[in-house]
Amino acid sequence: MTHYTSTEQKDTRSGFGAALLQLGRSNPDVVALCADLTGSLKMDAFAKEFPERFYQAGIAEANMIGVAAGLAIGGKIPFTGTFANFSTARVYDQIRQSIAYSNTNVKICASHAGITLGEDGATHQTMEDLGLMKMLPNLTVINPCDYNQTFAATLAIAEYKGPVYLRFGRPKVPNFMPADQVFEIGKAIMLSPGSDVTIIATGHMVWMAIQAGIILQEKGISAEIINIHTIKPLDTQAVLTSVKKTGCVVTAEEHLMNGGLGDSIAQLLALQLPAPMEMVAVDDKFGESATPEELMVKYGLDIPHIVEAALKAISRK
């Protein structure tokens, strides 16, 4: 196993906020909009330094999405910010028509995604957002794993011309990816090569996948760990190459089984390379109130479940 260390616990949303501020300084076309969650989205530094390029939209997300589309038509690079649920389900048709179908250069930036939003409960937790967004043609969907990767992803999507959904989260989590990484949209990252099972993780589950790999190594199993930050377009070559080598695969994500990364990979493998597969994801359930840590355990999004899934996948070879 390649060794990874987390120097500190940091929230991915802060990576977004810091990168947005840097973009404000480096790119005069970058503008930002927020629907009354500026502090939660860590957009306050940008808002303070660039008040003429920051639009407070109030609690009116549908309008915010439309205004962002118009700013993009006028040549700007708008970043919208609100919670993931209000960034997707609440404004689905606005995104569909004014952003995806119209192919406007809007960056939909969504915090508090997944069950790790925690205590606010199921009304605010979304585990459907990746599925909703990946179904829309033209939309690129990105789910980085830690502070550093979210920072790099935010810079990268400003350079990319086209609509993007960028998903990140609320809690402080291990920060282990290099600060100076080059973020390539659509390119999977090989974290640790292995030969017995492929573990593909995204978002907060990537660190857990690495920990699961260490446990599997102690059991004499060589796991290949892949970090997929771009849900769409999927790096199909990376997936096929790895599964051809290992012969089985586990996916891990903080999302419903329906519509998530595992669903995309299952589709790919069913069509091109059928192989035993296990999914660590939430099976058709809403979340509930509790701490993020408690919820990840209760909903099976933890290291033991990844280990168990890997053993099961191998046993099915």
Add this chain to the structure above:
Amino acid sequence: MTTTTQMQALATQVRRDIVRMVHAVQSGHPGGSLGCAEFFTALYTSVLKHDPETFTMEGHGQDMFFLSNGHLSAVWYSLLARTGYFPVSELATFRRLNTRLQGHPTPAEHLPGVRVASGSLGQGLSVALGAALAKRLNNDPNLVYTLHGDGELQEGQIWEAAMFATGRRVDNIIATIDYNGKQIDGPVEVVMPLGDLRAKWEAFGWIVLEMDGHNLVEILTVLAEAKKLTGHGRPIVILMHTHMGQGVDFMVDKHQWHGSPPSDKDLESALSQLEETLGDY
């Protein structure tokens, strides 16, 4: 400069285009398009600062127009073609396989003149406000114009946008409402009354003007007045009184013509009322 006589002739030809386009594919929305023929004619010949030859998405240095009630595509396509955005002959492809003239307008097929998709109602005002903000950031003094249906005002997003416009002091936008009182299911007053529309917009902080949408001189006068009122910290909306189906006697004020195509016999009758002033496509 186009004279009002020339404009009236164009509006009549545009009406012929509309009924012929919708008849040819036996689908589309003739009523609203017919009711807005004068508005589009005035806008594209005498109001908008625009140049079909140099159309860009960004629209720098030009006025921009957004059609929020996208089902009025027929009248818009006719005016875009007849003012030089694409060949008039292309109107024959309306709603047909591989056309750039989709049932509802879209930039996806790269039709010059169209900047955003519309059809799912209530979204165009928000988009136009964003474009207006971009103009402000770009120090572009030109304006953004929109058109909306009155039934469309039942969409909540319209009022989110109305609030945003005054809250963020967007004053380089002129929105027009096609106030014909008709929607698919019947009279707006029956389907879902809009109440005192002037008072509603005024309560949201907008400057409200009104005009007769079939009187070219009045349209030009009121749009000129609206333009003078821009740049003073408030957005402007014009309640444009129109008749759905105007110009074709059996369609006038009949909500049944919102989205129904004319039969062969209807077409014959309609065309007999509309002189071929500039040549059919």
